[in-house]
Amino acid sequence: MSDTYEICALADLPDPGSRGFEVEDVEGFVVRRGDALHAYVDRCPHTGVPLAWSPNTHLDAEGRLVQCSMHGALFLPDTGECIHGPCVGRFLTPVPILVEGGRVLIRLDELPEID
Numbered sequence: 001m002s003d004t005y006e007i008c009a010l011a012d013l014p015d016p017g018s019r020g021f022e023v024e025d026v027e028g029f030v031v032r033r034g035d036a037l038h039a040y041v042d043r044c045p046h047t048g049v050p051l052a053w054s055p056n057t058h059l060d061a062e063g064r065l066v067q068c069s070m071h072g073a074l075f076l077p078d079t080g081e082c083i084h085g086p087c088v089g090r091f092l093t094p095v096p097i098l099v100e101g102g103r104v105l106i107r108l109d110e111l112p113e114i115d
């Protein structure tokens with residue numbers, strides 16, 4: 001469990017909402033919609049820039065989709081697949097996430113290769 005890091009308390013994560021994090025040189029974000037929580041590296045597959053224009057603003061205005069602020073790509077929050085914009089069909093890089101005792105945790109030892 002040495003590569004497990006606490007991001008925040010589940011109660012502090014808005015629904016729907018997101019929270020950015022930087023842990024061990026990995027910049028990412030957690031996205032919540034109801035009971036569904038997912039985490040991704042904060043890197044748009046289009047050009048590699050971070051998605052949000054400010055911390056904790058990774059969702060679109062309706063709180064339904066993850067949005068890139070640069071060119072407007074939209075991603076499904078549960079899979080990270082881009083469904084609209086210049087990188088349709090590509091995916092955000094997932095970060096393993098778990099909830100234990102009301103705490104939102106990520107695991108960096110299981111992080112896929114980032115290209």
Ligand code: FES
Binds near residue numbers: 044047068071073
């Ligand atoms: S950098 Fe994200 S859509 Fe272009």
